[in-house]
Amino acid sequence: MKVLKFGGSSVSNANNIRQVISILEREKEPLAVVVSAFEKVTDLLLEASNLASSKDIKYKEILQIIEERHIEATKELIPIADQSAILSQVKRMLNHLETLLDGCFLLGELSNRSSDAILSFGELLSSYIISEAVKQKISNSSFKDSRELIITNKHFGKAVVDFTITNKSVAAFFHNDKSQIVILPGFIANSNDGHTTTLGRGGSDYTAAIIAGAIDASILEIWTDVNGMFTANPRIVNQAQSIEKITYQEAMELSHFGAKVLYPPTIQPVLNKNIPILIKNTFEPELDGTLISSEVFPNGNPIKGITHIENISLLTVEGSGIVGVAGYSKRLFEVLSKENINVIFITQASSEHSICFGILDSDAENAEISIDSAFEFEISQKKIEPCLVESNLSIIAVVGENMKNHQGLSGKMFSTLGKNNVNIRAIAQGASERNISAVIMQKDVKKALNSLHEKFFEDDVKQLNLFVMGVGNVGEKFVDQIHQQQKYLRENLQINPRVIALSNSRKMHFDEEGIALNDWKLTLDSGEIANKDEFISKVKSLNLRNSVFVDVTANQEVSQTYEHYLKQNISVVTCNKIACSSAFENYKNLKNLSRKYNAPFLFETNVGAGLPIIDTLKNLVASGDKVNKIQAVLSGSLNFIFNNFNEESSFYDVVKQAQKEGYTEPDPKIDLSGVDVMRKILILIRESNYEMEIDAIENKSFLPKECLETNSVEDFFESLKTHAVHFENILAEAKSKDCRLKYVAEFIDGKANVSLQFIPKDHPFYNLEGKDNIVLFYTNRYVDQPLLIKGAGAGAEVTASGIFADVIRIGNN
Known part of the structure; x- marks a missing residue:
């Protein structure tokens, strides 16, 4: 004989009850079927009883809801010709319930015994209605009140079963009963002096286990609304998987610690008899579910x-x-x-x-x-x-x-x-x-x-949750690269990056499940108004694992938010140079916070866009080498400008072209004034373990004073036209010396400077083409021949790829 238990969600309405009946019709063995109250009815009964004992007349409204649900289910399940007697019985039970609640209201109190009597009506009503519905389809079926079989002590609310009496009573009843299916209410029992008791919330599982143990059932099936026990709560962990097989002890541990699909005491009555438990989904009965037994499977994942x-x-x-x-x-x-x-x-x-x-x-x-x-x-x-x-x-x-x-x-x-x-x-x-x-x-x-x-x-696949601020030229390319490489990263690097938030200067959008990147621009356009503080607040409140804040702006205010993220164990990846070139105290603070909270702070693209300059430098220092001298062309935009500046193209035209192609900052004066290069060489100096502030770097500007003092991008471009002769004279001088113009950053003997220099043909910088960068590191190990890094140092694609590389570093961490 099998024992089946159907929970509240399985019998919440007439449609679900019909699904239960279809499951019963497929069974060949005799069945004992334990049912819970309709979904949420026990909560409604508890609320009504508390209101009544508080002399709050609103308990009658709750009672009306309970009555309507049961009357409606009866009318839907029972043919009209057979409804009269059944509806009368349901009405009598509801009237009895009303009398008990009226008594609580008049007395202004609710004893534990009264509470058990009131709560019992959830199962009494559902089991009676379901048993009558089953009879319509399966004639050889019957109803049995569990209170006539299960005897407990008088500990109302969570009564203790007297198994000596109960086992004899249950075994005798099922030995003599010839029904194919017996429907029983779960959760309820009788005290040894004849009063209704309850077995605790979740007690319907326990009822089924008590019956299964008493009759030596072949199996106990717990039917619910999920596909068995899961590796974690699927409502919290989307990747949770159904567990195929598990031991009694493992199931008890999981249920004790919150796996609500199974009531913890359920296992004991069947464990003693070695009766397996099968947890199944009422709404997907073809799925295997979870089998609980004494069998231990030594192979496979030791964590269940x-x-x-x-x-x-x-x-x-x-x-x-x-x-x-x-x-x-x-x-x-x-x-x-x-x-x-x-x-x-x-x-x-x-x-x-x-x-x-x-x-x-x-x-x-x-x-x-x-x-x-x-x-x-x-x-x-x-x-x-x-x-x-x-x-x-x-x-x-x-x-x-x-x-x-x-x-x-x-x-x-x-x-x-x-x-x-x-x-x-x-x-x-x-x-x-x-x-x-x-x-x-x-x-x-x-x-x-x-x-x-x-x-x-999850096969050690690491999910990265990305919060991206700044989706302009570089940011757009970064998001597109993430979209393009998602499958590759998961399959080859076991990294699963999800973009949880996007923001530009106007709008921001969050999606905890990950933003669909195939149409992210439309999604962002329909987002909420961008707010930096609100963005931080939402990132913190989501509190997701492996969170990474990606700053693809050149905004100072955004750079000042990094410490808020790092303190929350949120990694920071940035191409924004402002933070690492700010006051040395702030730079060190960010590095210290990164170590303290185990949150990577990566800024490879601060120098050289996608070139591995900072990473190489870090490895040199970590291995014990010491940097003594740095010579570098660090501005891809300036290199592009001076490589294309000639007698046929004005300086203004070349700078305008560089801006259009995304090689300069949004404000080109930052590049041409030398400030951008100062920031870059400062970062390299600091990463070489030297302490320096930006104002200690000598800036030998090639721009006229009037250009430097402009207040807008438009005014700056106009000044370039006004001083065209100045730039032509510089070019002419370079030609006369058979040199090329390169904007060079240097760090020698603890001092640093940036300047436009005339580079002769025999210098490594002479043949630097296009937007390329080059860095020469002279160290204790690289004395006569420096360590040289060269390659594209500007452009949206390569900068985005550098940001991408930092994200992958975090994924591999």
Whole structure:
């Protein structure tokens, strides 16, 4: 014989009940079918009873909703010819319920016994209506009130089953009953003196398990609205997978720590009889679901699931008076037991100086008062401290029967959480090594679950969540490159980049599931008004794992936000040179924050666009080499300009062309004034482990004073026309010396300068063409022949690829 249980979502309305009946029709074995109340009805009954006991007449409105749902379901499920008697019975039950609620209203109180009586009507109504609907399709079916079979003590609200009496009663009934299908209400029972009791929320699972154990069922099937137990909560972890097979012990651990598909006490009655449990989806019955049994599968992933409990408080009692004192823990937990407070999590320091335990937030205040009262003398003598309470916490648990046979799992767990800046408040691991639990802040649950799931279940594919600010010329190319390479990155580098947010100067748009990049421009145009502070706030509140802020602007205000991101363990990738060339104190602060919060701060494109200049320099310094001298042409735009400036093209025309092709900053004066090159050489100097401020760099400007003092881009271009002769004279001088014009940055003997220089034919810079950059590093190891890096140093495509490369570095970190 099989036992099937259908939960509230499976019987929430007439259509769903018809689906249940179709499942029953396909079964050949005799069935005991346990059903829950219609979805949310138990909550409505609880609300109505609380309103009634508070003398709030609104309980009648709730009662009306309950009545309408059951009457409507009856009319939809039962043919009109057969409705009269069934509707009359439903109405009688509803009238009885109304009488109980009216009594609570008149008395202004709600005892536990009355509460159980009221709550029982959810299952009584649903099971009666469903049993009558089943009879319409399967004639050899019947109804049995579970209260006539399951006997408990008088602990109303969560009664304890008397298995000696119950097992005999259930076995005798099913031995004598000849029905093909017996419908029974879940959740409810009778006390040994004849009053209705309940088995706790989720008790319908327990009812089914009690019956299965008593009759030695071949299997217990739990039918719900999901495809079995999952590796994590699919509502929080999108990539969660259905678990095919799992042991009783693993299932108990997962259900205890919040896997709501199964009520924790369910397993015990069937575990003793070695009866397998199959969790199935009512709405996709063809899927396999999850099989729970005693069988251990040694191969495969040792982790079966990651789960959590929310709304936890961590209580800590500590003091020198605890150390070596026998019976202290006994006294502590007796206090909690007397207050009927369930302890979910316990850990104690080996020094015995402190003990901490996790309980539900709702019990925290009572626990604190009770403990401080019980240990009032020790507290007054300063032997122990008053109880410390921390709330708004959650417990996350990694569960697996085979974890004990695999080294390093706890290390992986904690390093993964650490890399994502998830602070661990307490840790517990049983000797069975079946469960590793940690207490974390509740706000970090989503990030923690997704990070751990990614680590243990997703073939180590690392999801990067990108928040991109600035989608102009370079930013557009960057987004397009991400779109183009997403599949390649996932398949070859195990990196899954998702763009969560985009922003330009006008609009911004967020999508926690990732913005579709095939039409991102339209999406952004319909976004909300751009606001830098609101952007930061949203990034923080999402609190996603592996978050990366990508700054593709040249905006000073944006550069000043980096520390906010780094402090939240959000990596920063930027082509914006302002931050790293700002005050040395700020530069060092950003580097320190990056190390402190384990959040990479990468700015390869600050110098040389996509060229690996900074990365090479970092490797030199890290290997113990010392940079003594730097000579470089660092402005692709200036190199482009002076390579194309000749007698046929005016200086104005060439600068205009460079701006049009995206080689200059939006304001070309930043390039031509030398400020951009000063920033770049300063960054290289700082990355070479020298301390320097930008005003220590000598700027030998080739621009006339009037050009430097212009106040707008338009005025600057006009000044270039006005001083055309000045630029022609510079070009003529270079020609006369058989030299080429190059804008050079130098760092020698601790001093730095930038200037336009006449480069002779025998110099490495002479043949530098187009928009190329070149850097010469003279170090302790590279003395006579410098380390030379050369290549394209400007342009939207190469700059975007440099940003892309930094993002990949984070993905590979």
